Amino acid sequence: MWLATAYPGKKLEKLNNQFIVGDSLDSFDWVMEFKEIFKINDGFDLVIGNPPYIRTQNLNRDTAERYKKNYEVASKGNFDIYNLFIELGSKIINPSGEVSFILPHKFFVVDSGEPLRNFLLKNKLIDKIFNLNQIQVFENATTYTCMIFLSKKNKNSFDYFSVESLENMDTPKKEKILFESLTTSKWEFGSLRTKNILDKVRINKLQLKDISPKIFQGIATSADSIFILEIQNEDTKYVWAKSKEHNKIIKIEKSITLPVLKGSEITSFILANARYCVIFPYIVDGDKYKPIPIEVMKSSFPETYKYLKSNYQKLLIRSKTDESNWWLYPYPKNITYYKKPKIILQVLSNQAQFGLDSKGHFCFVGGGTAGGNAILIDDLSHSETLLMVGILNSSLTTFYIKHTSSSFKGGYFSFGKSSISSLPIPEFSKINTELKDELLVIVKSLMKKNCKEAFQKLNNIVFKIYGLSKTESNDILKDIEVTAPVGKNKKKAA
Numbered sequence: 496m497w498l499a500t501a502y503p504g505k506k507l508e509k510l511n512n513q514f515i516v517g518d519s520l521d522s523f524d525w526v527m528e529f530k531e532i533f534k535i536n537d538g539f540d541l542v543i544g545n546p547p548y549i550r551t552q553n554l555n556r557d558t559a560e561r562y563k564k565n566y567e568v569a570s571k572g573n574f575d576i577y578n579l580f581i582e583l584g585s586k587i588i589n590p591s592g593e594v595s596f597i598l599p600h601k602f603f604v605v606d607s608g609e610p611l612r613n614f615l616l617k618n619k620l621i622d623k624i625f626n627l628n629q630i631q632v633f634e635n636a637t638t639y640t641c642m643i644f645l646s647k648k649n650k651n652s653f654d655y656f657s658v659e660s661l662e663n664m665d666t667p668k669k670e671k672i673l674f675e676s677l678t679t680s681k682w683e684f685g686s687l688r689t690k691n692i693l694d695k696v697r698i699n700k701l702q703l704k705d706i707s708p709k710i711f712q713g714i715a716t717s718a719d720s721i722f723i724l725e726i727q728n729e730d731t732k733y734v735w736a737k738s739k740e741h742n743k744i745i746k747i748e749k750s751i752t753l754p755v756l757k758g759s760e761i762t763s764f765i766l767a768n769a770r771y772c773v774i775f776p777y778i779v780d781g782d783k784y785k786p787i788p789i790e791v792m793k794s795s796f797p798e799t800y801k802y803l804k805s806n807y808q809k810l811l812i813r814s815k816t817d818e819s820n821w822w823l824y825p826y827p828k829n830i831t832y833y834k835k836p837k838i839i840l841q842v843l844s845n846q847a848q849f850g851l852d853s854k855g856h857f858c859f860v861g862g863g864t865a866g867g868n869a870i871l872i873d874d875l876s877h878s879e880t881l882l883m884v885g886i887l888n889s890s891l892t893t894f895y896i897k898h899t900s901s902s903f904k905g906g907y908f909s910f911g912k913s914s915i916s917s918l919p920i921p922e923f924s925k926i927n928t929e930l931k932d933e934l935l936v937i938v939k940s941l942m943k944k945n946c947k948e949a950f951q952k953l954n955n956i957v958f959k960i961y962g963l964s965k966t967e968s969n970d971i972l973k974d975i976e977v978t979a980p981v982g983k984n985k986k987k988a989a
């Protein structure tokens with residue numbers, strides 16, 4: 496903009512007196528501060544920027560509450576403050592003004608983006624979106640961004656450009672999107688063919704959350720380097736394991752540990768033996784659990800007690816921790832679920848990877864994008880479980896998540912709870928018996944041995960179950976370019 500004021504032979508302009516520093520969202524009176532602009536020009540001609548990306552959790556509570564009151568786009572869940580800049584920007588431009596921002600594209604799909612999607616649709620504000628997908632444009636930060644251009648001009652559609660790489664920045668795929676074709680639920684851009692497939696696979700289906708109402712995160716100890724240990728050796732009574740915190744091998748009682756899987760150890764179909772174990776200071780009895788009291792820790796698990804006690808200060812500084820719970824987890828969530836039959840998956844993956852833990856043998860690491868999630872399956876019969884494992888690991892699931900969830904660099908997608916909850920799953924009793932039997936046979940064989948041919952067969956059966964044509968099936972396979980499940984033949988878990 497400053498360059499626009501420069502002419503050959505003319506002294507460069509000073510812009511200092513054109514700037515007003517302030518908090519744009521809060522306590523800043525735009526009309527008062529820019530009297531001329533609003534009086535003569537009816538608002539700004541152009542609002543351009545790279546607004547801050549800050550999630551509500553990182554705002555002070557009073558500020559977040561004030562934002563909620565003053566901005567309609569902040570009305571749901573954990574909004575991000577870039578949402579507010581869109582609302583603000585569009586309110587301070589004049590009738591022919593324009594807003595242009597670079598900001599995260601996450602709001603297309605996350606629940607908390609719904610008020611913003613609603614705001615943009617009802618006011619028909621969007622002129623253009625350049626989705627930069629997983630391309631990284633900032634050197635010092637990992638961000639997944641789009642460029643959005645807004646105006647109050649009258650229109651019924653906007654142009655959506657999908658930029659796949661920096662090289663094709665000038666020739667991105669373009670699509671015309673009618674405002675009336677979008678709703679306030681997730682925005683699924685992409686070709687019409689993709690949209691038709693997504694619509695088709697949803698017809699007459701349940702959603703994963705109807706079949707398994709409990710989809711839960713992995714364990715959170717708030718001190719993984721102390722609680723999670725790398726197994727070296729074990730006998731019936733003890734485990735010898737490497738503590739990252741002490742950088743040495745320690746001995747603890749086996750019965751107070753659970754095998755734990757880290758993100759990349761969560762594989763398709765079956766799960767390998769765990770390399771790590773977690774100290775699990777709880778007693779679980781069905782749907783109830785209680786912490787192991789400190790006296791019992793001392794008397795029945797003296798080695799573990801000694802090890803934890805040697806980390807007393809470090810454990811104590813965790814949030815929500817004091818004298819009464821220093822040897823426990825500060826956020827003991829989902830404690831009763833780990834010992835139940837479940838299907839475990841990676842939160843962030845480049846393809847569907849759902850491993851069956853039919854005996855409730857494994858615990859898994861939770862937290863953010865690096866950990867796992869699990870689907871409780873204690874209400875399903877054995878064959879229903881296998882059908883579910885087959886469908887979930889198929890390329891159709893990868894395709895569905897790719898087009899309905901957030902994408903990350905390196906071709907990864909989020910298999911987070913909100914993404915997988917709405918996966919369309921057929922009612923098992925309504926699946927054609929022949930296809931059901933074929934699927935059961937192939938899943939059993941894939942659980943014994945992962946191979947490309949069997950995986951292709953699995954895909955073909957799943958495509959048939961969802962009523963997809965040959966062309967649609969090929970479109971899916973071409974789109975995701977995945978031909979075989981991840982993971983070699985793994986030793987079956989105990």
Ligand SMILES: C[S@@+](CC[C@H](N)C(=O)[O-])C[C@H]1O[C@@H](n2cnc3c(N)ncnc32)[C@H](O)[C@@H]1O
Nearest residue numbers: 516517518519520521544545546547548549576
């Ligand atoms: C993503 S950075 C962009 C910085 C710079 N414009 C650029 O493009 O490199 C967002 C900027 O917004 C500023 N910021 C954060 N909250 C703000 C607020 N409420 N009002 C005005 N600026 C704010 C931050 O200090 C930060 O400099």
